Structures are given as C-alpha cells and as structure tokens.
Amino acid sequence: MSVKLVEGQLEFLKDVAKLSELSDSIASQSLRTYVKTLEQTQAVAPDVIPCTVSVKSTIESDTGRVVDDIS
Numbered sequence: 001m002s003v004k005l006v007e008g009q010l011e012f013l014k015d016v017a018k019l020s021e022l023s024d025s026i027a028s029q030s031l032r033t034y035v036k037t038l039e040q041t042q043a044v045a046p047d048v049i050p051c052t053v054s055v056k057s058t059i060e061s062d063t064g065r066v067v068d069d070i071s
Helices: 011-023 027-044
Strands: none
Touching: 011 027
C-alpha cells in the first residue's frame, strides 16, 4: 500500500484517531486500524509531499515569456 501524505497529515489523522477512542463502533475501529497501519508504513518508507513548491523559471524581461520549464 503506497499512500502519499501532505506534511502534517499523519499527525492530524493520529489526533482524529485519538478522538475516536470515545467510540467503539466498527467505523472508529477501522479508522484507528487504518491510521496505525499508515503510521507503520510511513515509518518504513515515508512518502510525504511537501506543502510548498519552489518555482525557479527564467522569464524574458521583454516579452514575459517563460524560457525554462518549472522544476
């Protein structure tokens, strides 16, 4: 299972799972199991998407045309 997370998303899901401990429903149990599995997977092979993007493109001053691709 490969899941990409945004920075801070795992911490948010852990907080939600902690709040779900008030209930013992199947949905709450499934959520806690999912978050636990996700946490274990991310510990072995983290796959986190940064929440900011750095754009470094060259723009012609005369025309405003983008010369380089966004990396």
